[in-house]
Amino acid sequence: MAKLMAMRQRIKAIQTIKKITHAMRLISMSTHSRLKHKETPLNHYCNSIENLFHKIKPSFPRWHNPVIMPSKSHHHKDLIILVGSQKGLCGTFNSALFKSFDSIIRNYNSKHIQIIAVGKRSADYVKARKIAPTIETYDKFTAATLNSILKKITHTILNANPTFHSVTVVSNVLKTFFIQKPKATTIIPFTRKNSNEESQLPEDYIWEQKPQELLDSIAYLAVQSSLEHLLFQSLLSEQAARFLSMDGATRNAESLLEKAELAYNKLRQAKITRELTELSGSFQ
Numbered sequence: 001m002a003k004l005m006a007m008r009q010r011i012k013a014i015q016t017i018k019k020i021t022h023a024m025r026l027i028s029m030s031t032h033s034r035l036k037h038k039e040t041p042l043n044h045y046c047n048s049i050e051n052l053f054h055k056i057k058p059s060f061p062r063w064h065n066p067v068i069m070p071s072k073s074h075h076h077k078d079l080i081i082l083v084g085s086q087k088g089l090c091g092t093f094n095s096a097l098f099k100s101f102d103s104i105i106r107n108y109n110s111k112h113i114q115i116i117a118v119g120k121r122s123a124d125y126v127k128a129r130k131i132a133p134t135i136e137t138y139d140k141f142t143a144a145t146l147n148s149i150l151k152k153i154t155h156t157i158l159n160a161n162p163t164f165h166s167v168t169v170v171s172n173v174l175k176t177f178f179i180q181k182p183k184a185t186t187i188i189p190f191t192r193k194n195s196n197e198e199s200q201l202p203e204d205y206i207w208e209q210k211p212q213e214l215l216d217s218i219a220y221l222a223v224q225s226s227l228e229h230l231l232f233q234s235l236l237s238e239q240a241a242r243f244l245s246m247d248g249a250t251r252n253a254e255s256l257l258e259k260a261e262l263a264y265n266k267l268r269q270a271k272i273t274r275e276l277t278e279l280s281g282s283f284q
Contacts, residue, residue, distance in 0.1 A: 004271065007264045014260060018253035024089065025246035032239035035143060035232070042232055046225040053218045060211040067163050068190045068219045076165035079114050080105065080132075081153065081227075083171035083234040084122030086141045090238055091245035093172060093180060094121045100182035101170045105131060112165075116153060118231065146231055154224045157188065164188060169230045172237040178244065180237035187226045190219060 057063060070076075082101055084094050105113065113132035117123040123137040136156060138149050157167055167188035172180045207214065 004264070004268060007260065007267065011257065011260050011264060014253055014257045018250060018257060021246045021249040021253060025243055025250055028239045028243035028246060031143070032236065032243060035236050035239065039232070039236065042229060046229050049218065049222050049225045053215070053222050056215060056218065060215060063212060063215045065216055065219055067158055067160075068188060068216075068223065070163045070165050070189060076112060077114055077160075077162065078108055078112050079116065079157065079160075079164045079167045080108075081116045081118065081167070081169045081171075082122045082126060083141075083169060083231060084117070084119035084125070085234075085238045086120050086139065087242075088121065089245060090242040091248075093238055093241040094125075097122075097170065097172055097182045098125055100184070104168070104170060104184050114164075116156070118149060118153075118234075141231075141235075143235055146228070146235065150224065150228050150231060154220075154227060157223070158220060169227065171230050171234040172241075173230075173233045174237045174240060177240050180241050185226075185230055187223055187230075190223055 080101075082097075084097055088094070110132055115126050115132050115134045116136045116138075117126045117134055118138045119141040120139040123134075123139055126132075126134050127137075136153070138145070138152075141149065157164060166186060169185045169187060170182065171185070173183045175181055
């Protein structure tokens with residue numbers, strides 16, 4: 001009887017875990033679907049800002065911005081933005097990211113690095129490792145807090161004194177729904193991505209304000225949009241990774257539940273058979 005009770009409790013525990021993982025699987029898929037609808041407009045916005053900058057820049061070749069195109073100095077600082085997840089239960093999403101982060105920072109001088117951690121898992125990781133000074137941490141990283149985090153990080157980058165020699169974002173990007181890979185993206189110095197623009201003649205624009213001010217504004221928007229795209233991709237990848245992890249956990253729970261119920265029924269049937277045999281034997 002004690003063994004049957006233990007098996008019954010185990011079956012109930014597996015059923016509870018299955019309900020939780022199934023619920024998290026549904027939530028992840030729902031969140032991923034909502035974010036996916038916003039991906040196309042965001043990509044279009046980022047490409048439009050960047051293309052506008054590359055079209056206008058040839059009209060004022062003397063333009064230079066020390067924040068967007070910094071020059072290296074003896075006391076320069078490199079900023080690394082590590083973007084992880086707020087919660088766990090998303091497979092190798094964070095472990096693969098941190099492994100890539102460790103390999104990247106080996107190329108930097110630890111005295112010249114500053115770190116911004118986005119997501120509670122990233123914040124806990126850099127705090128435990130103590131690799132370099134962490135100037136900002138954002139534990140609550142969700143779709144609802146993305147814009148506020150984006151504005152704060154952009155303000156930090158654009159108003160740094162002295163300016164950062166480079167700004168690199170280490171985050172996960174969504175290759176396919178089933179594949180998320182960590183990637184290091186340099187957003188400062190801001191470089192030309194469309195080589196075809198070199199061959200185009202500059203267009204004739206009417207400048208209602210100073211070209212320096214206009215190009216500064218557009219360049220800042222381009223950097224901000226690049227950062228927004230990377231943060232958004234990390235959120236999208238996180239939800240896909242969590243769905244895959246919870247889907248696998250749910251399937252494993254179903255398999256364990258089936259085996260546990262089969263073992264329980266066999267043991268129960270054997271106990272009933274034994275009791276019937278003992279009972280029939282007592283009448284003889």
